[in-house]
Amino acid sequence: MKEITINELCQMKNKEGLILQGCGGDPKEWVDGINELLTEADILKNGSSFSEVYAFQNEGLTNLLFGFKNVDIDMGKLAMWRISTYGQFGGTWLSDYIENNLGMEEQTEQKPDCQLIGQDGNIFNLMGIASRTLRANGMADKAKEMQSRITQEAQSYYEALNIIGDYVNITGPDEDEPELDM
Known part of the structure; x- marks a missing residue:
């Protein structure tokens, strides 16, 4: 299990998973318990279990994201389980959580301009x-x-540049400034 920030969660908008809200106590016990519950309910198939699990904090709650990557799931049964246990686990899909719980606030956070073009590229x-x-x-x-x-x-190098671009608007020298002829 990996702890992530809300910003990292928002960057997963092209992925999908199940989020359970308000998971207090030992996160490993939660993961083991959910895997067991979903196996017994015949939602996890062929001995599959959630291994890609992320913990994050939001509004004072510890939440767990169970990623769907490399998991054999009966998606219809999982959807019904999520709805029927909402009162108990606050289960929602990752895409819905980002849109409904984080809203535009996270998506429209202003990034400062940063003049990196023309700098030493190290x-x-x-x-x-x-x-x-x-x-x-x-x-x-x-x-x-x-x-x-x-x-x-x-x-x-390019992945590192992309991460920098997640935090600042990469700019170059002002084109409005007159060039000096030497």
Whole structure:
């Protein structure tokens, strides 16, 4: 199980999964219990179980996202189970949760402009410039989050640049400024 931020959750908008809300206590017990319940209900098929599970905090609640990747599921039965147990688990689909619980607030958060075009292209230099820009705009937590994602998730230079672009608007020198002839 991996802990993620709301920002990371919002970046999963092209994926789908089941979110259970208000999962207090030991998250591993939740995962084991849900896998057992869904196996007994013949929702998880062929010995399959949820192994891609993420924990995140929102509005004071610990929530779990059970990803559908590499899981053999009877989706119709899961949908009926989710509806019938909503009062107990607050189950919802990932796509619905992002749209209904996080709304436009997360999607429209302003990213500061950051002049990276024309700078030394070393990824650590670019990450440092973007981090300073975020801190200067009162977003120190986003700077730490960005750095963590780059160092832990990025497998290539281009993935690292894409992560930087999630946090700042990458810009170049102002084209309105007159060029000096030397």
